[in-house]
Amino acid sequence: MSKVTLKICFYFLIFSTLNIFPQANPRPRLVVILSVDQLSADLVGRYQPQWSWGFKTLFKEGVVFSQAYQSHASTETAPGHATILSGRYPSHTGIVSNTWFGPGFKRIDSTEDDNASVLLAPAGRKGASNSWFSGTSLGDWLIRQDPHSRVVAIAGKDRSSIFMAGSSTSHVYWFEPFIGFTTSIAYRLDLPPWLLRANEQWLKSLEKQSIVWSASKTNPSATNPQSYLLDGDYFGERIIKTGLPKTIKTINDPVDSSFFKRFRATPFYDELILQFAQKVIEEEKLGQGSRLDVLAIGLSATDYIGHNFGTGGPEMQDHLLKLDQALGSFIGYLKSIDSNVVIVLTADHGAPDFAERLNAQGLKAERDSYTSWLKELNALAQIQLALSPTDTSGIFKVTGNPPSELYLNQVALGIDTDPSLRAKLMPKLLAMVKTAPHVAEAFSREEIEQAAVPPKSDPRTLSMSQRFHMSYDPRRSGDIFIVFKPYTTWGMGGSQHGSPMNYDRHVPLVFWGPWKHQIITEGVEIVDLAPTLASELGIKPLQVLDGKILNLQPKIKITR
Template sequence: MKQICLLVLTIFLSNSAIAQKRADEEALHSNPKLVVGVVVDQMRYDYITRFYSKFGDGGFKRLVGKGFNFKNAHFNYIPTYTGPGHASVHTGATPESHGIIGNNWYNKFERESVYCAGDDSVEPVGTTSSAGKMSPHRMLTTTFADENRLHTQLKGKTIGVALKDRGSILPAGHAANAAYWFHGQVEGKWITSSYYRNDLPQWVKDFNASGKADSYFKTWEPLHDISTYTESGSDANEYEGGFRGQETAAFPYNLKDLSAKNGGYEIIKATPFGNSLTLDFALAAIDGEDLGQDEITDVLTLSFSSTDYVGHNFGVNSKEIEDTYLRLDQDIKRLLDALDEKVGKGNYTVFLTSDHGGVHVPSYLESVKIPAGYFDFGDYISSVEDFLLKRFGVDDIILNVSNNQLFFDYEKLLAEDISFEEVEEAIAHYSLQYEMINKVYTRSQLEATTFTRGMDALIDMGYHQKRSGDVILVLDPSVISYSRTGSTHGSGQNYDTHAPLILFGNGINQGSSAERVSITDIAPTISTLLGIPFPNGATGEPLLMAIEK
């Protein structure tokens, strides 16, 4: 009897040790079969709260109700553009480290403007257009997807999908199996580049031949009775751009009839149907690449770009924006339902965020007596050049002005024996007297000082010593250099930095927080969840309240 008791005790202790070991392993890391990183281009945080009552139960409401909702997540740098945004979300770093300082920027060494994803060393695949000459080579750091590839000995797949090339390429990272983007114009195809592979896989060829893109040449009209769209302004107003070939920027829009004057397939990208087409392709990618079908974690980076096109065209207060988000809500439901079916409930993790927000149309703000305006960079540049000529007796000191930054001609300054510091100080003092310029920063300031709060810190975190300019300008709040219709972005004001951040699924707690967090915290959080190294330039911290059990 005593021996039996000892045997039972031994078995019990052995089972307890096994159970504890499993618990320790689960505490160390989670193991979703698939991580889906969703970026909604130009999505302000308040779109969730503003349209919440109109959403269905299976899309945004499911994410918020069953996931962890960070209500006070911000981008912690300037400029808030698409390229830097997508890079920062997935690297956990800011432009200071990852080097994507804009969508385009002036390369002072080559004396030419470069595109964040452009790469003349690769060949287009799926098209003969230069739209396929793209890669992530200008991004200097890894993404969490790169680290997952390294950690799994390249067994975990990574696929990037977006209408925009930069929205697909930068999130997927350097070691991705493939990134695909949509080439519109007269082709209407999903393409890639030789950076990833030399031919399109059969599933992509089949999708391109399916006629799915053509099916969206239809009439865009409100999803619901437009009189119920009470969360946005009037349908026809002077603050919206609209499409060429239609007199008013008001529903309905016959895309087939308007396509000839609006870039052919490009018009689909500028409607909510571009998001639906993106999801169609992403679901085909899950099937075609067998994502989430084994125990080794795969990554799908998915960016919905059409929200940005609609926002730029119609503005953040438009009926078109409201309709776009109500339709996106349906696509989010379609995504989650498909993941439930294809990967299995509890087997995947999703995060949803944005790459930047967007400003209310300044001309609309002016109409309701809120300070706003439009800055003319052409006039400013002419004025500064006249000032420099009078002050130093030399013209063409400034080589380039882009992304609110001035780049000097160092060779000319050296040849004319003009002090660099004297020029930057003179421009800074002059610019601060200029209407609608709020702050000015110089290279000397940023290289000598580490800022820790406010706009100063945002400039600092977005400043890359080799790639950024010599003088940086910050405009007044709600002042933009843009057309008088539609919205844009790029500043460090809350309307551009405040973004949604929701985590959902495997390894994620249910809840919410109003604590201020940074978008750069996403990649370290997913890395912690997976038990993999942080991206090599990451400065964010894991959001433990969302993943600690």
């Protein structure tokens, strides 16, 4: 036996006796995905130094991808959530926007399903499911591999929970005014008794309760009120009033629709979502068996607060301070359930602040009414195309705000009977759009179809047409795609998203668990989340994904 062999045997004997060896990290029993609606990377950078508990734990201990992007242009809730656990772009999931047009310009909501009525909902509430979604998600892959695993999604919005849940679970819940958390018959025919009781208790507690949103002790500037008169020609005066405290409900106020509208735009909404998420874990015993369970949580208050009060004021700052505390408590609870719990934090999209406050800070920002803008554009088209003045149907149509995708009225243009007219008219139509107010760039659908994205492209440097390409589905997308000038706000609200700009696309991505803390500055995509998590958990995807597997360095555990 050689001297080298003797040395190896000697050290092996010593280490075996002392039991000092790197140990494999135990597989978690619970994986939690947190999506914070409208949490931009800008908000993280601005307020992270003030966080002391939940957010701080994730960002100081997790694997932080500081340059993570939603690659697509349609930075809205539905397409963003549909990418998170599917690992695929909107061009492949089919969820190209929150809404789109069907035949005859029928406006279709991304979750609507006439055959899936929402449990306990009043008449007139559309049914909801993921019937428009194409493909599979992490939860489907897990349940195919292990039918005993549990997958649950709960959120403040139906589109958040529905598009993170996949198609293989009956536990898909979202908040509805006057009900609490519910689901549709696409997932189950009745609510669990525990959820009915929890909803009833919460609604009853509101009856004789006053709710006041007061500033955190660490946010004294929130008490300085300010008012912003919105630019533009609107019916009546429209002012955004900022500052705390805000009275959400007095003891004698009714629990009516206006209350729920106010309540959703407060920190209390996310606290309620986390409260019910904890209830789900307790009642369904998630993470308490030998199998792997997955819980997807959509925290929606950030989006409502941004739309009502903007992202750059005291409301957002205070909300994130309170969410930091709520998350700290929730993470502590998760660790008590499973000491090896894995948590992933991300967002569906970001958003800039509203135009008037940005202007006050020296940025060039604009606000307009998209209905007025569209009316003027259609009037111009009627003149330039010499259409009959009696034809008021309009050449260009949009599903909503912002008007980034224009659908052509093919009947009015004669394209329905002579498709060759499309190629002849498109240069003239594009020229009209490019001269419209606030427009920076415009592309035809033919240009978008040709804007292929090479593999392994950096999401930070994609061209605008490539970003639209990742949002493009020929069955549902528009005919002309518009990039508006930076910081253009539409309508009468606060912050707004939906553009292909980086401030709408740049979002957090943090993996917290058995991995070494790192801050990684390479450009990555949110579609990378699902394949990475699947790889780390030993789950095999059921289809080809757009995302790639990110490199997470495991912690080395030393036992003695």
